[in-house]
Amino acid sequence: MSEFFSVTGVTAGYGASTVLHGVSLTLQPGRICTVLGKNGVGKTTLIRAIAGHCHIRTGRVVMGPRDLTNLPAHEIAQHRVGLVPQGRRLFPTLTVREHLLVGARATEGQEPGWSMHRVIEYFPRIGERLSNLGNMLSGGEQSMVAIGRALVGNPKVLLLDEPSEGLSPLLVNQVAEVLQTLRDEGIAILLVEQNYGLAMKLSDQINIMSKGQIVHTSTPEQLKASPEIRSQFLGV
Known part of the structure:
Protein backbone atom coordinates (compact mmCIF):
# COMPACT_ATOMS: atom_id res chain seq x y z
CA MET A 1 0.00 0.00 0.00
CA SER A 2 1.48 3.35 -1.03
CA GLU A 3 1.90 6.05 1.56
CA PHE A 4 -0.95 8.57 1.48
CA PHE A 5 0.24 10.82 4.32
CA SER A 6 3.60 10.47 6.00
CA VAL A 7 5.44 12.10 8.88
CA THR A 8 9.13 11.29 8.61
CA GLY A 9 11.85 12.06 11.13
CA VAL A 10 10.11 15.13 12.54
CA THR A 11 11.96 17.11 15.18
CA ALA A 12 10.18 20.13 16.68
CA GLY A 13 9.83 22.16 19.85
CA TYR A 14 9.48 25.60 21.36
CA GLY A 15 12.33 28.07 21.77
CA ALA A 16 15.42 26.23 22.91
CA SER A 17 13.38 23.19 23.99
CA THR A 18 13.11 20.17 21.70
CA VAL A 19 9.91 18.16 22.25
CA LEU A 20 9.78 15.80 19.27
CA HIS A 21 12.83 13.68 18.47
CA GLY A 22 12.56 12.15 15.01
CA VAL A 23 8.90 11.09 14.98
CA SER A 24 7.72 9.03 12.01
CA LEU A 25 4.29 7.58 11.21
CA THR A 26 2.00 7.06 8.23
CA LEU A 27 -1.72 7.51 7.66
CA GLN A 28 -3.91 5.72 5.14
CA PRO A 29 -7.43 6.48 3.87
CA GLY A 30 -10.13 4.75 5.87
CA ARG A 31 -7.90 3.98 8.85
CA ILE A 32 -7.58 5.47 12.33
CA CYS A 33 -4.02 5.85 13.59
CA THR A 34 -3.93 6.69 17.29
CA VAL A 35 -1.13 8.14 19.41
CA LEU A 36 -1.27 7.27 23.09
CA GLY A 37 1.05 8.36 25.89
CA LYS A 38 1.23 10.01 29.25
CA ASN A 39 0.85 13.78 29.65
CA GLY A 40 3.77 15.85 28.45
CA VAL A 41 5.34 13.34 26.06
CA GLY A 42 4.78 15.43 22.92
CA LYS A 43 1.44 14.28 21.51
CA THR A 44 -0.05 17.77 21.15
CA THR A 45 3.21 19.12 19.73
CA LEU A 46 3.03 16.42 17.05
CA ILE A 47 -0.49 17.51 16.05
CA ARG A 48 0.56 21.17 16.08
CA ALA A 49 3.64 20.49 13.94
CA ILE A 50 1.65 18.59 11.31
CA ALA A 51 -1.03 21.30 11.21
CA GLY A 52 1.45 24.15 10.79
CA HIS A 53 1.20 25.62 14.29
CA CYS A 54 4.68 24.54 15.47
CA HIS A 55 7.86 24.89 13.41
CA ILE A 56 9.42 21.65 12.22
CA ARG A 57 13.20 21.80 12.60
CA THR A 58 14.04 18.62 10.72
CA GLY A 59 11.97 16.00 8.91
CA ARG A 60 9.05 16.17 6.51
CA VAL A 61 5.26 16.02 6.39
CA VAL A 62 4.07 14.79 3.00
CA MET A 63 0.57 14.23 1.62
CA GLY A 64 0.72 12.30 -1.65
CA PRO A 65 3.00 14.35 -3.93
CA ARG A 66 2.76 17.50 -1.79
CA ASP A 67 5.32 18.50 0.80
CA LEU A 68 3.38 20.25 3.58
CA THR A 69 6.37 20.78 5.87
CA ASN A 70 6.17 24.20 7.57
CA LEU A 71 3.51 25.56 5.24
CA PRO A 72 1.29 28.20 6.89
CA ALA A 73 -1.61 26.61 8.76
CA HIS A 74 -4.23 28.03 6.38
CA GLU A 75 -2.45 26.50 3.38
CA ILE A 76 -2.32 23.10 5.08
CA ALA A 77 -6.08 23.41 5.66
CA GLN A 78 -6.55 24.24 1.98
CA HIS A 79 -4.88 20.91 1.18
CA ARG A 80 -7.81 19.35 3.08
CA VAL A 81 -6.11 18.59 6.37
CA GLY A 82 -8.68 19.21 9.10
CA LEU A 83 -7.85 19.96 12.72
CA VAL A 84 -9.79 19.50 15.94
CA PRO A 85 -7.39 21.07 18.46
CA GLN A 86 -7.10 20.29 22.14
CA GLY A 87 -9.37 22.57 24.14
CA LEU A 94 -18.32 34.17 16.62
CA THR A 95 -21.63 32.34 16.50
CA VAL A 96 -21.90 28.61 15.92
CA ARG A 97 -23.09 29.33 12.38
CA GLU A 98 -20.07 31.56 11.74
CA HIS A 99 -17.68 28.89 13.04
CA LEU A 100 -19.10 26.42 10.54
CA LEU A 101 -18.97 28.93 7.69
CA VAL A 102 -15.32 29.74 8.47
CA GLY A 103 -14.46 26.05 8.39
CA ALA A 104 -16.15 25.55 5.03
CA ARG A 105 -14.00 28.14 3.27
CA ALA A 106 -11.02 25.81 3.06
CA THR A 107 -12.71 23.82 0.27
CA GLU A 108 -14.89 26.54 -1.23
CA GLY A 109 -16.20 25.59 -4.67
CA GLN A 110 -15.73 21.84 -4.23
CA GLU A 111 -18.50 19.27 -4.11
CA PRO A 112 -19.40 19.16 -0.40
CA GLY A 113 -19.47 15.80 1.33
CA TRP A 114 -19.97 17.47 4.71
CA SER A 115 -22.22 20.51 4.79
CA MET A 116 -23.52 22.49 7.74
CA HIS A 117 -26.81 20.62 7.35
CA GLY A 127 -28.43 23.15 15.33
CA GLU A 128 -30.32 24.63 18.27
CA ARG A 129 -27.37 26.91 19.06
CA LEU A 130 -26.54 28.38 15.65
CA MET A 144 -19.37 19.35 18.66
CA VAL A 145 -18.72 22.72 17.01
CA ALA A 146 -14.96 22.09 16.84
CA ILE A 147 -15.52 18.74 15.14
CA GLY A 148 -18.16 20.22 12.84
CA ARG A 149 -15.86 23.10 11.90
CA ALA A 150 -13.24 20.59 10.75
CA LEU A 151 -15.75 18.40 8.90
CA VAL A 152 -17.28 21.16 6.76
CA GLY A 166 -14.22 16.49 29.41
CA LEU A 167 -17.18 14.87 27.63
CA SER A 168 -19.92 12.78 29.17
CA PRO A 169 -19.99 9.07 28.26
CA LEU A 170 -22.98 9.74 26.00
CA LEU A 171 -21.08 12.38 24.03
CA VAL A 172 -17.97 10.21 23.89
CA ASN A 173 -20.08 7.52 22.22
CA GLN A 174 -21.43 10.11 19.79
CA VAL A 175 -17.91 11.20 18.88
CA ALA A 176 -16.94 7.55 18.39
CA GLU A 177 -19.85 7.04 15.99
CA VAL A 178 -18.81 10.06 13.93
CA LEU A 179 -15.20 8.87 13.73
CA GLN A 180 -16.32 5.43 12.62
CA LEU A 191 -6.23 10.59 16.80
CA VAL A 192 -4.46 11.69 19.97
CA GLU A 193 -6.33 10.35 22.98
CA GLN A 194 -6.04 9.80 26.72
CA ASN A 195 -9.18 7.65 26.76
CA TYR A 196 -7.60 4.21 26.49
CA GLY A 197 -10.90 2.39 26.03
CA LEU A 198 -12.00 4.69 23.20
CA ALA A 199 -8.65 4.37 21.47
CA MET A 200 -8.70 0.58 21.63
CA LYS A 201 -12.26 0.51 20.30
CA LEU A 202 -11.64 2.78 17.31
CA SER A 203 -8.04 2.34 16.23
CA ASP A 204 -6.58 0.35 13.37
CA GLN A 205 -3.07 1.17 14.58
CA ILE A 206 -1.75 2.26 17.98
CA ASN A 207 1.42 4.29 18.42
CA ILE A 208 2.75 4.92 21.92
CA MET A 209 4.81 8.05 22.46
CA SER A 210 7.32 8.58 25.25
CA LYS A 211 9.75 11.49 25.64
CA GLY A 212 9.02 12.80 22.16
CA GLN A 213 9.52 9.51 20.34
CA ILE A 214 7.32 6.69 19.06
CA VAL A 215 8.40 3.74 21.19
CA HIS A 216 5.78 1.14 20.25
CA THR A 217 3.56 0.51 17.22
CA SER A 218 1.02 -2.28 17.00
CA THR A 219 -2.60 -3.20 16.47
CA PRO A 220 -4.98 -2.81 19.44
CA GLU A 221 -5.07 -6.60 19.77
CA GLN A 222 -1.27 -6.78 20.01
CA LEU A 223 -1.23 -4.04 22.63
CA LYS A 224 -3.85 -5.86 24.69
CA ALA A 225 -1.52 -8.84 24.69
CA SER A 226 1.43 -6.73 25.94
CA PRO A 227 0.72 -5.85 29.59
CA GLU A 228 4.34 -4.84 30.20
CA ILE A 229 4.16 -2.20 27.43
CA ARG A 230 0.85 -0.87 28.71
CA SER A 231 2.13 -0.67 32.25
CA GLN A 232 5.44 0.98 31.37
CA PHE A 233 4.20 3.65 28.97
CA LEU A 234 0.47 4.08 29.72
CA GLY A 235 0.01 3.02 33.32
CA VAL A 236 -2.92 0.74 32.45
Missing part, protein backbone atom coordinates in the same frame (compact mmCIF):
# COMPACT_ATOMS: atom_id res chain seq x y z
CA ARG A 88 -11.60 23.17 21.05
CA ARG A 89 -10.27 26.76 20.59
CA LEU A 90 -13.49 28.38 19.48
CA PHE A 91 -13.70 32.11 18.83
CA PRO A 92 -15.67 33.61 21.74
CA THR A 93 -17.28 36.34 19.60
CA ARG A 118 -25.10 17.23 7.61
CA VAL A 119 -23.09 18.27 10.66
CA ILE A 120 -26.32 19.33 12.36
CA GLU A 121 -27.86 15.95 11.53
CA TYR A 122 -25.06 14.31 13.52
CA PHE A 123 -25.04 16.93 16.27
CA PRO A 124 -28.64 18.22 16.55
CA ARG A 125 -27.74 20.16 19.68
CA ILE A 126 -25.59 22.66 17.79
CA SER A 131 -26.97 31.96 16.90
CA ASN A 132 -25.08 31.41 20.17
CA LEU A 133 -21.56 32.76 20.57
CA GLY A 134 -18.64 30.42 21.22
CA ASN A 135 -18.32 31.56 24.83
CA MET A 136 -22.00 30.77 25.50
CA LEU A 137 -21.65 27.02 24.84
CA SER A 138 -21.11 24.13 27.22
CA GLY A 139 -17.96 22.03 26.90
CA GLY A 140 -19.85 19.32 25.04
CA GLU A 141 -21.37 21.83 22.63
CA GLN A 142 -17.96 23.39 22.01
CA SER A 143 -16.56 19.96 21.16
CA GLY A 153 -13.83 21.64 5.26
CA ASN A 154 -14.30 18.12 3.84
CA PRO A 155 -10.88 16.88 4.97
CA LYS A 156 -9.00 13.99 3.44
CA VAL A 157 -6.93 13.87 6.61
CA LEU A 158 -8.37 14.67 10.03
CA LEU A 159 -6.19 15.46 13.07
CA LEU A 160 -7.92 15.22 16.45
CA ASP A 161 -6.26 16.15 19.73
CA GLU A 162 -8.12 14.75 22.75
CA PRO A 163 -11.64 15.07 21.24
CA SER A 164 -13.23 13.18 24.16
CA GLU A 165 -11.65 15.35 26.86
CA THR A 181 -18.44 7.04 9.90
CA LEU A 182 -15.50 9.15 8.74
CA ARG A 183 -13.27 6.09 8.59
CA ASP A 184 -15.89 4.26 6.54
CA GLU A 185 -15.96 7.22 4.14
CA GLY A 186 -12.24 6.90 3.51
CA ILE A 187 -10.84 9.74 5.62
CA ALA A 188 -7.39 9.20 7.11
CA ILE A 189 -7.55 9.97 10.83
CA LEU A 190 -4.79 10.76 13.31
Whole structure:
Protein backbone atom coordinates (compact mmCIF):
# COMPACT_ATOMS: atom_id res chain seq x y z
CA MET A 1 0.00 0.00 0.00
CA SER A 2 1.48 3.35 -1.03
CA GLU A 3 1.90 6.05 1.56
CA PHE A 4 -0.95 8.57 1.48
CA PHE A 5 0.24 10.82 4.32
CA SER A 6 3.60 10.47 6.00
CA VAL A 7 5.44 12.10 8.88
CA THR A 8 9.13 11.29 8.61
CA GLY A 9 11.85 12.06 11.13
CA VAL A 10 10.11 15.13 12.54
CA THR A 11 11.96 17.11 15.18
CA ALA A 12 10.18 20.13 16.68
CA GLY A 13 9.83 22.16 19.85
CA TYR A 14 9.48 25.60 21.36
CA GLY A 15 12.33 28.07 21.77
CA ALA A 16 15.42 26.23 22.91
CA SER A 17 13.38 23.19 23.99
CA THR A 18 13.11 20.17 21.70
CA VAL A 19 9.91 18.16 22.25
CA LEU A 20 9.78 15.80 19.27
CA HIS A 21 12.83 13.68 18.47
CA GLY A 22 12.56 12.15 15.01
CA VAL A 23 8.90 11.09 14.98
CA SER A 24 7.72 9.03 12.01
CA LEU A 25 4.29 7.58 11.21
CA THR A 26 2.00 7.06 8.23
CA LEU A 27 -1.72 7.51 7.66
CA GLN A 28 -3.91 5.72 5.14
CA PRO A 29 -7.43 6.48 3.87
CA GLY A 30 -10.13 4.75 5.87
CA ARG A 31 -7.90 3.98 8.85
CA ILE A 32 -7.58 5.47 12.33
CA CYS A 33 -4.02 5.85 13.59
CA THR A 34 -3.93 6.69 17.29
CA VAL A 35 -1.13 8.14 19.41
CA LEU A 36 -1.27 7.27 23.09
CA GLY A 37 1.05 8.36 25.89
CA LYS A 38 1.23 10.01 29.25
CA ASN A 39 0.85 13.78 29.65
CA GLY A 40 3.77 15.85 28.45
CA VAL A 41 5.34 13.34 26.06
CA GLY A 42 4.78 15.43 22.92
CA LYS A 43 1.44 14.28 21.51
CA THR A 44 -0.05 17.77 21.15
CA THR A 45 3.21 19.12 19.73
CA LEU A 46 3.03 16.42 17.05
CA ILE A 47 -0.49 17.51 16.05
CA ARG A 48 0.56 21.17 16.08
CA ALA A 49 3.64 20.49 13.94
CA ILE A 50 1.65 18.59 11.31
CA ALA A 51 -1.03 21.30 11.21
CA GLY A 52 1.45 24.15 10.79
CA HIS A 53 1.20 25.62 14.29
CA CYS A 54 4.68 24.54 15.47
CA HIS A 55 7.86 24.89 13.41
CA ILE A 56 9.42 21.65 12.22
CA ARG A 57 13.20 21.80 12.60
CA THR A 58 14.04 18.62 10.72
CA GLY A 59 11.97 16.00 8.91
CA ARG A 60 9.05 16.17 6.51
CA VAL A 61 5.26 16.02 6.39
CA VAL A 62 4.07 14.79 3.00
CA MET A 63 0.57 14.23 1.62
CA GLY A 64 0.72 12.30 -1.65
CA PRO A 65 3.00 14.35 -3.93
CA ARG A 66 2.76 17.50 -1.79
CA ASP A 67 5.32 18.50 0.80
CA LEU A 68 3.38 20.25 3.58
CA THR A 69 6.37 20.78 5.87
CA ASN A 70 6.17 24.20 7.57
CA LEU A 71 3.51 25.56 5.24
CA PRO A 72 1.29 28.20 6.89
CA ALA A 73 -1.61 26.61 8.76
CA HIS A 74 -4.23 28.03 6.38
CA GLU A 75 -2.45 26.50 3.38
CA ILE A 76 -2.32 23.10 5.08
CA ALA A 77 -6.08 23.41 5.66
CA GLN A 78 -6.55 24.24 1.98
CA HIS A 79 -4.88 20.91 1.18
CA ARG A 80 -7.81 19.35 3.08
CA VAL A 81 -6.11 18.59 6.37
CA GLY A 82 -8.68 19.21 9.10
CA LEU A 83 -7.85 19.96 12.72
CA VAL A 84 -9.79 19.50 15.94
CA PRO A 85 -7.39 21.07 18.46
CA GLN A 86 -7.10 20.29 22.14
CA GLY A 87 -9.37 22.57 24.14
CA ARG A 88 -11.60 23.17 21.05
CA ARG A 89 -10.27 26.76 20.59
CA LEU A 90 -13.49 28.38 19.48
CA PHE A 91 -13.70 32.11 18.83
CA PRO A 92 -15.67 33.61 21.74
CA THR A 93 -17.28 36.34 19.60
CA LEU A 94 -18.32 34.17 16.62
CA THR A 95 -21.63 32.34 16.50
CA VAL A 96 -21.90 28.61 15.92
CA ARG A 97 -23.09 29.33 12.38
CA GLU A 98 -20.07 31.56 11.74
CA HIS A 99 -17.68 28.89 13.04
CA LEU A 100 -19.10 26.42 10.54
CA LEU A 101 -18.97 28.93 7.69
CA VAL A 102 -15.32 29.74 8.47
CA GLY A 103 -14.46 26.05 8.39
CA ALA A 104 -16.15 25.55 5.03
CA ARG A 105 -14.00 28.14 3.27
CA ALA A 106 -11.02 25.81 3.06
CA THR A 107 -12.71 23.82 0.27
CA GLU A 108 -14.89 26.54 -1.23
CA GLY A 109 -16.20 25.59 -4.67
CA GLN A 110 -15.73 21.84 -4.23
CA GLU A 111 -18.50 19.27 -4.11
CA PRO A 112 -19.40 19.16 -0.40
CA GLY A 113 -19.47 15.80 1.33
CA TRP A 114 -19.97 17.47 4.71
CA SER A 115 -22.22 20.51 4.79
CA MET A 116 -23.52 22.49 7.74
CA HIS A 117 -26.81 20.62 7.35
CA ARG A 118 -25.10 17.23 7.61
CA VAL A 119 -23.09 18.27 10.66
CA ILE A 120 -26.32 19.33 12.36
CA GLU A 121 -27.86 15.95 11.53
CA TYR A 122 -25.06 14.31 13.52
CA PHE A 123 -25.04 16.93 16.27
CA PRO A 124 -28.64 18.22 16.55
CA ARG A 125 -27.74 20.16 19.68
CA ILE A 126 -25.59 22.66 17.79
CA GLY A 127 -28.43 23.15 15.33
CA GLU A 128 -30.32 24.63 18.27
CA ARG A 129 -27.37 26.91 19.06
CA LEU A 130 -26.54 28.38 15.65
CA SER A 131 -26.97 31.96 16.90
CA ASN A 132 -25.08 31.41 20.17
CA LEU A 133 -21.56 32.76 20.57
CA GLY A 134 -18.64 30.42 21.22
CA ASN A 135 -18.32 31.56 24.83
CA MET A 136 -22.00 30.77 25.50
CA LEU A 137 -21.65 27.02 24.84
CA SER A 138 -21.11 24.13 27.22
CA GLY A 139 -17.96 22.03 26.90
CA GLY A 140 -19.85 19.32 25.04
CA GLU A 141 -21.37 21.83 22.63
CA GLN A 142 -17.96 23.39 22.01
CA SER A 143 -16.56 19.96 21.16
CA MET A 144 -19.37 19.35 18.66
CA VAL A 145 -18.72 22.72 17.01
CA ALA A 146 -14.96 22.09 16.84
CA ILE A 147 -15.52 18.74 15.14
CA GLY A 148 -18.16 20.22 12.84
CA ARG A 149 -15.86 23.10 11.90
CA ALA A 150 -13.24 20.59 10.75
CA LEU A 151 -15.75 18.40 8.90
CA VAL A 152 -17.28 21.16 6.76
CA GLY A 153 -13.83 21.64 5.26
CA ASN A 154 -14.30 18.12 3.84
CA PRO A 155 -10.88 16.88 4.97
CA LYS A 156 -9.00 13.99 3.44
CA VAL A 157 -6.93 13.87 6.61
CA LEU A 158 -8.37 14.67 10.03
CA LEU A 159 -6.19 15.46 13.07
CA LEU A 160 -7.92 15.22 16.45
CA ASP A 161 -6.26 16.15 19.73
CA GLU A 162 -8.12 14.75 22.75
CA PRO A 163 -11.64 15.07 21.24
CA SER A 164 -13.23 13.18 24.16
CA GLU A 165 -11.65 15.35 26.86
CA GLY A 166 -14.22 16.49 29.41
CA LEU A 167 -17.18 14.87 27.63
CA SER A 168 -19.92 12.78 29.17
CA PRO A 169 -19.99 9.07 28.26
CA LEU A 170 -22.98 9.74 26.00
CA LEU A 171 -21.08 12.38 24.03
CA VAL A 172 -17.97 10.21 23.89
CA ASN A 173 -20.08 7.52 22.22
CA GLN A 174 -21.43 10.11 19.79
CA VAL A 175 -17.91 11.20 18.88
CA ALA A 176 -16.94 7.55 18.39
CA GLU A 177 -19.85 7.04 15.99
CA VAL A 178 -18.81 10.06 13.93
CA LEU A 179 -15.20 8.87 13.73
CA GLN A 180 -16.32 5.43 12.62
CA THR A 181 -18.44 7.04 9.90
CA LEU A 182 -15.50 9.15 8.74
CA ARG A 183 -13.27 6.09 8.59
CA ASP A 184 -15.89 4.26 6.54
CA GLU A 185 -15.96 7.22 4.14
CA GLY A 186 -12.24 6.90 3.51
CA ILE A 187 -10.84 9.74 5.62
CA ALA A 188 -7.39 9.20 7.11
CA ILE A 189 -7.55 9.97 10.83
CA LEU A 190 -4.79 10.76 13.31
CA LEU A 191 -6.23 10.59 16.80
CA VAL A 192 -4.46 11.69 19.97
CA GLU A 193 -6.33 10.35 22.98
CA GLN A 194 -6.04 9.80 26.72
CA ASN A 195 -9.18 7.65 26.76
CA TYR A 196 -7.60 4.21 26.49
CA GLY A 197 -10.90 2.39 26.03
CA LEU A 198 -12.00 4.69 23.20
CA ALA A 199 -8.65 4.37 21.47
CA MET A 200 -8.70 0.58 21.63
CA LYS A 201 -12.26 0.51 20.30
CA LEU A 202 -11.64 2.78 17.31
CA SER A 203 -8.04 2.34 16.23
CA ASP A 204 -6.58 0.35 13.37
CA GLN A 205 -3.07 1.17 14.58
CA ILE A 206 -1.75 2.26 17.98
CA ASN A 207 1.42 4.29 18.42
CA ILE A 208 2.75 4.92 21.92
CA MET A 209 4.81 8.05 22.46
CA SER A 210 7.32 8.58 25.25
CA LYS A 211 9.75 11.49 25.64
CA GLY A 212 9.02 12.80 22.16
CA GLN A 213 9.52 9.51 20.34
CA ILE A 214 7.32 6.69 19.06
CA VAL A 215 8.40 3.74 21.19
CA HIS A 216 5.78 1.14 20.25
CA THR A 217 3.56 0.51 17.22
CA SER A 218 1.02 -2.28 17.00
CA THR A 219 -2.60 -3.20 16.47
CA PRO A 220 -4.98 -2.81 19.44
CA GLU A 221 -5.07 -6.60 19.77
CA GLN A 222 -1.27 -6.78 20.01
CA LEU A 223 -1.23 -4.04 22.63
CA LYS A 224 -3.85 -5.86 24.69
CA ALA A 225 -1.52 -8.84 24.69
CA SER A 226 1.43 -6.73 25.94
CA PRO A 227 0.72 -5.85 29.59
CA GLU A 228 4.34 -4.84 30.20
CA ILE A 229 4.16 -2.20 27.43
CA ARG A 230 0.85 -0.87 28.71
CA SER A 231 2.13 -0.67 32.25
CA GLN A 232 5.44 0.98 31.37
CA PHE A 233 4.20 3.65 28.97
CA LEU A 234 0.47 4.08 29.72
CA GLY A 235 0.01 3.02 33.32
CA VAL A 236 -2.92 0.74 32.45
